[in-house]
Each structure stands twice: as C-alpha cells, then as structure tokens.
Amino acid sequence: MIDITHHGATSGVTGSCHELTLGTKQNTSAGVLIDCGLFQGQEKAEGASASDLSVDFPIEHIRALVVTHVHIDHVGRIPYLLAAGFEGPIICSEPSAIMLPEILEDALKIGFTRDRQLIERVLGLIRSRLVPVPYGQWHEVFSEPGRSLSVRLQRAGHILGSAYVEFDAVSGDERERIVFSGDLGAPHAPLLQEPASPERADRLVIESTYGDKDHESRETRRYRLKAILERALADGGTVLIPAFSIGRTQELLYEIEGLIHEFGSDCVTDGLAWRDLEIVVDSPLAAEFTSIYRQLKPFWNGEAADLVRQGRHPLSFEQLTVINSHENHLNAVDYLARSHRPCVVLAGSGMCAGGRVVNYLKAMLGDARNDVLFVGYQAAGTPGRDILTYGPRGGWVELDGERFDIRAQVHQVGGYSAHAGQSDLIRFVEGIPDMPAEIRIVHGDASAKQAFKQRLESLGYSGVLIPN
Template sequence: MIDIKHHGAVTGVTGSCHELVVGTSGILIDCGLFQGEEAGSSANASDLSIDFPISHIRALVVTHVHIDHVGRIPYLLAAGFEGPIICSEPSAIMLPEILEDALKIGFTRDRALIERVLGLIRSRLVPVPYEQWHSVFDGKDESLSVRLQRAGHILGSAYVECEAESDGEFERIVFSGDLGAPHAPLLPEPQPPERADRVVIESTYGDKDHESREERRYRLKAVLEHALEDGGTVLVPAFSIGRTQELLYEIESLIHEFGSDEVAPDLPWRDLEIVVDSPLAATFTRIYRDLKPFWDAEAAELVSQGRHPLSFEQLTLIDSHEDHLNAVDYLTKSHRPCVVLAGSGMCAGGRVVNYLKAMLASERNDVLFVGYQAKGTPGRDILTHGPRGGWVEFDGQRYDIRARVHQVGGYSAHAGQSDLVRFVTGIEPAPSEIRIVHGDAGAKESLKSQFHSAGLTGIMIPGLV
C-alpha cells in the first residue's frame, strides 16, 4: 500500500504537514505551525501537540525553513519521533536558527532547555545535496528513496521526489512544498520533475498571476518615491527569510541604477537609508551572504563585478532591542525619509508591531506589503481596512490607520497560477492524480479549473484528515 495523508495546509495556507505511507512505514513532509485564523480553526491547529500516530514514521523531510513548514518540529520530537530530519544543505544551516527563535517566542525561555532541543535537532539533521537520491529505508517488501530539487522559494527550498515500493507496487510521488516564482532575485527558478505518478501541489496564488520582474521592480521604485516625498517612513513588514533578502537585492539594484536621481526632495537614491530591524532577518541575511554558491547566475555575476547586493553602504542592520526602540522613537519624531524592513511579515508579532503602533496614525507614513497576508492576521486587516481609513487591533487596543497602504504583489516568494500550471503540465506523461493543498478555497478551485482546462485529470482538493 502506498498512500498520502494530510495533517495540515489543506484548509488554508499554514500548518504544512503531509504523510506518505509506504507499506507499514511512513515519512512526514514538513511539520509546520498554523497561523492567523487557521491557528484556531481545528483541534490540531489550536493544540500544538501531535495528534496523529507517529510510531511508524521513519523520517521527516523538510522542504524549507519557514515557520509554517517547520514550527511544530519541537512538538514532534516531544511526541517521541526519533528519526532523521532530511533537508537541503542550506536548510540544515538555517533550521536551528529559525527554531531557536520559535522556541524563545512560543515554547520556553529556559536557555538550557532551548539548547538541549537545538542540540537534539542538530544531531538528527541529514543534509542532502540537490538532485541526489537518498535512501530512507530499504526492506524486503517496502522501500523509499527521496530526492530534493530546487524550488526557488527561499534559499535551501526544495520540492521532494519520492520513489516508493510496497509489495511490488512502484510509484513516483512529488510534494511541491512552496514553489517560487520565475525570475526571482537570487535563486534559480524551479524546473518540473522528470516524471510523477502523483503530485501534491501548493496553491497559495492558485487564482492569480504576479507582475513580471521588471514591472514589479519599477513599481517598487514608484511606490518608494511617492511614499517618501513627504518625509515619512516606509514600513515594510517582511519575512525574515527570503523576502527581506530579495527586497534588499532589488533596492540595491535601484540605488545602483538611479544613484543621482532623487528618491525624495533633496535626497538622491544613493543617500537613502535602508534599515533591517530584525535580529532574525539580520542573521539570515548574513547566512544568505555566506551561501553564495547557491545563488543564481545573475547574482553571482553582480558579485564578480564587485557589487554587494546584501551588504551595501546604505544598509543598517539593527540587532539590540534598545537600538530598535531608539529607531522607532527617532523615525516617529523626525521627518527623515527612510525605508524600514521589519518582521513579522503578517504583522502578527515581532518588531514591526512597535513601528505600526507608533506610525499608523500619521498620514506621512506608508505601509508596503510585499507578501501574502493570511486571514485573521493584522496584516490582512491593515491591507483590507487601511485604504478606507479603518483600524487594526494590537494587544487588545485599536489603532487608527491613516498611513497610506500599498501592495506590490509581484514580490511574493510563491509561484503564480500560470507558474503552477506550467510546473504540472511540464511533467510527461501527466500525473494520474493531482492533490491541491496550501491555499484558500477560492485559490484551490481556480487552480483546479486551470488544470482541467489544460487537459489534466485526477484532480483532488483534500479535506483535513
């Protein structure tokens, strides 16, 4: 028997956790946290304990290190999981960093306990090079090997090919994880797998396409120039891994191209200050710099020319909490144009909340969203109600939104609808089964319709089981 079960990311876009059963054994693909409304929409979302059997689970395969894909790993270990954690080489470096932050925020402040958990995680990590088959188990009647391929979502992201055998039955099953958009900064775009009998595909943007790289780059330029003309702060809620680094890459390119042009009155682009106020984002920006061999050819060429797209002179990284509070106070009172990237990306916590509390009421400030905002998050509320002068709630208190609100959707780290269709239709022969997960209901239905129009069959939208 070869079967697929879903333990998350089927009624929404968070909590990714899928199970591949091969005979009497199995593996998990990701084990992530639920966020936003999804954090209270079902029993296993509000209770972080692992509520499904794991005694037969032989390994956990991590597609990438975003918290909605890895955040429940400590709870998986607490439930008794003793197998390896298989991931790409960059993910093996980043996973302990992201989980350390998650443990401090949502698990415990006990430093000794955190170190024990991180030590256990590090001991279980099995870094696997891209494009190389790795045997998970190989028995008389059942076997499973996995291969990681570049997904182009964030550094280290992968989709997973599974070669399974059970009682003479053979199948190639592909789990997409989160796929990146083509032509994204820094990372090569994903290529379809050579073959697949079944595919589990994400659908975050299954109902829409993104702007082209050139369109979004110049729209970013136009938004920044418009936002900064009155001496305010542009606040960009950004995910610490992936989005922050891509934005820095694009902003550096704008500074390089338009250095002497004015981004604001009497302020040339080359003098514009860019602030990254997030210890985690600063850490991952340094890790990204250290992992240049995994960058794409375009980024490598810039480095060879002496450019430093993630370490340019206009960039300031804020680490300490005291410096963070000083920056919020200074930028709130001054009229110095500045761009601040701060986490979290959906405004559900982190340092961006202090900026928003202090700055949302001023019309000279701007909020720029560049990523998906899940239902039930403050980010979604600001995006929805901000343009109409509404309010958002933080820590039980309402804050009026007078700042201008913008969205440049092309900077999503997720593939758009056409990209997802291209990925699946690029598999020949076509898969016999396609399971659509990791999306809102409308996005999944829209993607299903596009798959039908492309002549694909066997399309399923599973429910939470």
Template sequence: MIDVKHHGATSGVTGSCHELVVGHAGILIDCGLFQGQEEGNGATATDLSIDFPIAHIRALVVTHVHIDHVGRIPYLLAAGFTGPILCSEPSALLLPEMLEDALKIGFTRDRELIGRVLGLIRSRIVAVPYGQWHPVFEERGEAGEVTASLAIRLQRAGHILGSAYVECEARVGETAERIVFSGDLGAPHAPLLPEARPPERADRLVIESTYGDKDHEDRQTRRFRLKAILERALADRGTVLVPAFSLGRTQELLYEIESLIAEFGNEGIAQVAGKPLPWKDLEIVVDSPLAAGFTRLYRDLKPYWDEEARELVSAGRHPLSFEQLTVIDSHDDHLKAVDYLASSHRPCVVLAGSGMCAGGRIVNYLQAMLGDARNDVLFVGYQAAGTPGRDILTYGPRGGWVELDGKRYDIRARVHQVGGYSAHAGQSDLLRFIRGIPVKPAEIRIVHGEQEAKTALQRELAAAGYTGIMIPT
C-alpha cells in the first residue's frame, strides 16, 4: 500500500503536516503550527498535541523552517517520535534557530529544558544535499527480499533559503510510484534565491495553493510600487511599520530597499527640518533578534544565493548589511525605539515580527502608532484569517479598529499591501510548475490554501485537461 494522509494545511494555509505511507512504514512531510482560526486533526493554535499514530513513522522531512511547517516538532518528539529529521543543508543550520524562538514563546521559558530539547533536535537532523537521492527505509520479507522501500530527493523550491520540494520514490512489491510534495513554492525572480524547476516526474503531486486564485506583480512593478509607497508614506514624516516574517521576507525586503538606496541615494524622499531627506539618509530598523540572527545566517550562506545577488557582493555591495541599517536586539532598546518613533518626526522604516501581527515586537509598535495618521502599515505577506494582521488589512482602510492584547485600537494609520513580495508562487507560477512536469500526474492534491484559492486552482487545472484533482478535508 502507498497512501497519502493529511494532518494539517487542509482547512487553511498553516499547520502543514502530511504523511506518506509505504507498506507498513511511513514518513511525515513537515509538522507545523496552526495560526489564527485554522486547525486540523484535532490540533489548533492552542492545542498542539499530536493526536495521530506515529509508531510507524520512520522519518520527518522538513521542506523549510517557517513556523507553520516546523513549529510542532517539539510536540512530535514529546509524543515519542525517535526518527531522523531530514532537511536541506541550509535548513539544517536554520531549524534550531527557529525552534529555539518557538520554544521560548509557546513551550517553556526554562533555558535548561530548551537547551536539552534543542540538543535532541540537533542530534536528529540529517542534512541532505539538493538533488541527491537519500534512502529512508527498506522493509524485507522472511526470505530477505525487499518488500517495500522509500527514498527521497530534495529540490530547490525558491521560497526561503533552504526551502525544498520533496520527491519520494516509493516501492511496495512490484508497484513503484513517484510522489512529490511541493512544500511552499517561491515566486520566480524573487530576490536572493533561484526559482524552482519542475520535477522530472510526479505520479502523484501534493501542491500548495496559498495564492491559487491570484497572481503577483512582476518584480520591477512591485519594486517601484514599494518605492512609491515608501515615498508617499515618509513624506509626512511618519514611520512605516512592516510586519515581516523573520525568515525570508525580512531579508528580501532589505535586499530590495538597499537596491533603492543604491539607485536613488541622492534623491529627496521627505522634508526634515525644512530640508529634503535623501534616500541614502533614510533609517531602516530591524527590530527582531530572530530576524537579525537569520539575516546573519543568510549572509553566511551566500553560496545558496542566486547569481544576481552574488554579483552584487562581488561588486562591493552589501545587500543585507548596509550603512543605513540599524538592528535592535535588547528589549529595553526596543521600548525606547517605540517611544522615540511614536513622538518624533523623523521618517523611518521598521521591520518587526511577527508577520501576521499575532505577537512579537510589532504589536508594541502598532499599539503606540496605529492611531496616528502620519504612520503607515505595509503588509508584504499573507495574513491568515483570525489574525490581527488580517483585521488591520480588512478594516484599516475603512477607519476601523483591531484588537491587540485584549484591547481595541483605532486604525488611523494608512494601510498598504504589496502582494508581489509574498514568498509564495502566484497562480500562474503554480500552473507553470505543474505544466512543467513532462507527464501529467495521475493525481493532484491541493492543500495549503483557503477554500477560494484551492477551488480556483482546481478549476484552472481542470480547464487545462488535468484529472484526478482532489481537495482533501
């Protein structure tokens, strides 16, 4: 028997967790947190227990280290999972950093316990190079013959550094199948990372659909939209608040902002004390120890950048470490920055987590600054239903309010969204990835999207002649 089961990312875009059963054994693809109102298999954003059988699970494969794909790993270990954690070489470095932060927020503040858990996780991590087959298990019969086997191969997904889609070569008896799990696919021409190339074969495909119903702007359009929004927002000497995911989005935005400063450095962006403030004097603040740590790791992993980014470095540019960039680490400095920016009239761009405004340092900025019309909130990533980010995006343009830490805050700041900076592929990108598979998959399962996005992608695939399209529940 070769079967695919789903333990998350079927009612929305978070909680990714899928199971591939081969014979009497299996593997998990991701084990992530649920966010907002999303849930799956009894688990929710508050109940993180693993309530499905895991005794037969031989390995966990991590597609990338975003929290909605890895956040429940400590609970998986607590439930008795003893197998290896397979991931790409960059993810092997990034995963402990991400899980350390998750443990502090949702698991325990006990440093000794956190250290033990992280030590256990590090001991289980197996770094798998891109493009190489890695055997996971074999089952043998009484005569020693192989009755079932599974090998995996990771390919670049272009979503964040280290992201991968997973090719699974499964055999039971005389039956062999290639099952592909997309993980999260990146948008083509995104800063820093090479784009994903379609697999050579997929008998079954499990595909994400975060933006299965829409396309993103092209890179040049979104870059100049970002420039226009920043110029308009900073002209009234306010602060632009960017709720940014610590890994991926923050680094891509820094890359893009550095390119704007390099190109338009001497042009005026706002009036300060009666004089124009040039782009080269604009202060960019990253207020997130986690994002700062990931940015350092991004710099250390330059061999995995795309050709364009490596050429900038060779030319002497520093796209993730430039003069105008300030990093805030300590909590005291964070609180001082909030007070200073809320009362000052110096233009500034602040990138702070979390990306959906459900916690983290961005909440303090929002509480202090949402009520001032001089300020702006710029969303560059997906906002799940039930999160404060979705509420600000929905009700902000209407002059509404949002609840933060149990208190209502009026939204007088302007609200913007530049969807082109999403790390996810748009509808056309997803279709191009699927159409690039030489032989049409016999089965396509659409996951990791809201219902409208999943049905829109299903409709487009059906119109293109694909059959066997399923939307698991």
C-alpha cells in the first residue's frame, strides 16, 4: 500500500504539506512529509484558523521531512512539527540547507518567541537534523523488510535551492515512482536554471498557482517594468514594490541592474538618468538572502555567471542602498513621503500582510504621486490582494486595523512571478515520457485548479484529481 495524503495547499496556495505513506501486511506504516508550511490570508487547515499552527495529524510514523524550498508557506510550521515530537531528518537541497535556518529564525522571532536562547536552541536542533542532498542523486530514506523509500531532488527553477521531489517507493509487491512538484518556476528566470521534466512519474502531485494563465515573456515584462518605472517616477513619487525576501527581490535587483546597465545615460524621468536612480532594499531578511544568493554563485545559471565574468555585479551595484535598522527604516519612510524624491523601494513582505512595507503603505497610499507595483501572487484575504483589487477603483485597504484610502497608482507585472504559468506546467507534464496514471492538482485557487484540470484532460490525460 502506497498512499498520498494532503495536510495543506488543497484549498488555496499556502500551507503546503503532503504525506507519502508506505504500509505493510501487518498494517504498520512508515511515511515522509513533503514540506510543512504556514497558511496565509484566508487560507487555513481544515477546521482550523490560519493562526492555529499546531500539527494536528499523526506523526509517529513519519521518518523524514523533505523540503522542496524555503518559502515560509512551505517551511513555516517546522518548529511546530518539532514541538509535536518529530525526530527525523530534514532532507533538502544544498542551498536550501544554508537558507532554511535563516528563514526560520525570522519566523520564530515573529510568531513563536523573542527569547534569543530558545530561538538558538530551536535553530541548533534544526541544523542538526539537516541532510543536504545534491541535485540528481538518489538518497535512501529507509529500507526494511517489505518496504523501502529513496528520494531524489531535481531543480525546480522557483527560487535558489528549490527542488521537485522524486520518490522511488516499494511496498510489498508495489513499486512506484511518485513526483511532488513543489513550486515550479518559469523558464528563463533570472539567476536560475530552468526545470527539466522527470524521466518517469507513475503519480504526480503538481502545483497550479497559475494553472489558468500564462505570464508575459521575460523580454516583455522587462520593458514593461522599465515603462512602469519611467511613468511612475515622472511625477516625483516613490515606486513601492512589496517583495518576497527570497527569490523575487533578487530577481528584481538582477533585472533593474540590467536596465541601469543598458539605459544608464537615458532619463528615467526629467533630470534623472537611469544610472543615478536610487534603489532601496528595506528588509533585513531580503538583504541577508541577497548576500546568501551572492555566496551561492555556483548554483546560478549560465547567463548570470557570464555577467559576473564581465565584471558586473547584478546583486550588488552602485545604485543599491540597503536599510537594516528600524530607526533608519522609519527615517526613510518619513523622508520619501515628504521629499518627492524619485526612488524605487523594495520592502517586505510580498503580500503586505506585515513587515516594513506596511509603514510605507500607510505613509504613501494616500498620495497619487506614488505607485505600488506588484510582481507576485496575492493570496485571498491579504492586504496585497485588496490593494490590487480595490486600488484601481479608488477604494481603501485595512492596515493594522485602520482604513487607508488608495490614491496611489497600482500596477502588476505578472511575468515576475516565481511560479510557472499554465503553458510551463503543461510543458513539464508533457515532458514526462509516459503519461502518469494519476495527476493530483494542488496549490492553487479553485478556478486555477479547475482550468488546469480541464486543459490536461483536453490533452488526453486521465486520472486528473483535485484533492479536497
């Protein structure tokens, strides 16, 4: 018996947590978890609130946790998994092993405890459990009479270190290759090598964040980013980009550095050349991960490596200012709100549900000279979704319990999503030589999952399921 159970990312795009279980004739079982993430916005576990972080399913039989990547909606509940008694290894890619303690340190400080000694104990425990596995190499999870399980990680192209997960599972007379996609990236993403389809998948569990639409091409989105920045900065305002600390921030810096390099002497607005435009990263976590990205150059794609060989510094360029201290952050918000100085600010968090971006929004949403640019998915129930939905109508958004009118211009460049579009997802599935007997669609809004299911079925795929 080989079973798949879903503990999250079935009613939306957050809280990713899946279980692969192998049974025996003696009715004992051994399993692994694939991710253990936080729910965000209105999304929640069945019968629980998003703020209920307890692990409410049996874990006595769970032998290991496999992490696809370190975004908080995939790893944020790991401390609670440990608190529930999980004692197994945490298997992940080599870059993820470096980044996971950093992202969990931030999560612990925000939602768990401010006790530094306790945080260090938890992080020490996590570090002791980490098992970094190189891409493309099989790793045995367990092997015992009647059953065995091995795992292999392959590049997913979503963020640095992201992986899709292949399992070779044997239980009695059954043997299956089961693949969990994690989050898949779009081809031609800055910095990252694009994913290649698995050689085999008897069963496939695949994300569908953008299962109903395609993104702009990289060239199209790059010049649309340029046009939005030029138009937005023309009236002396600030362009505020709510950015996820891992992945999106680094890709945007890469693209902006490219625009500055290409159009340096051209005017981004009257009296201001591209090469003189200040780019601010106001997020200690984003700054930390940008530094880690720079350290992990061996995992960059060929294009990015070529820029480094040419003497370019796509994640550390002259126009870039990093704000770390909270005092400097408050000063920057006040100065930019009053000065009318053209500036681009990348601030966390990506869905505006917390972090330093909230102070910028409070100070700047009411001024029509400012612009908000979204470059990633906004989950239902988050302030980011509300600003995106109601901003163009002159509506309002609630931040920290207070209503703020939205007079700033609101833009979206979908091509900068770290997720694959529908055509990319279809390409990934069609690249598997033999059709999977079963495809489970997770990690998407209901409309996106349904559209993706219909598209797969139109191509002749059977056994396409949307788990509850």
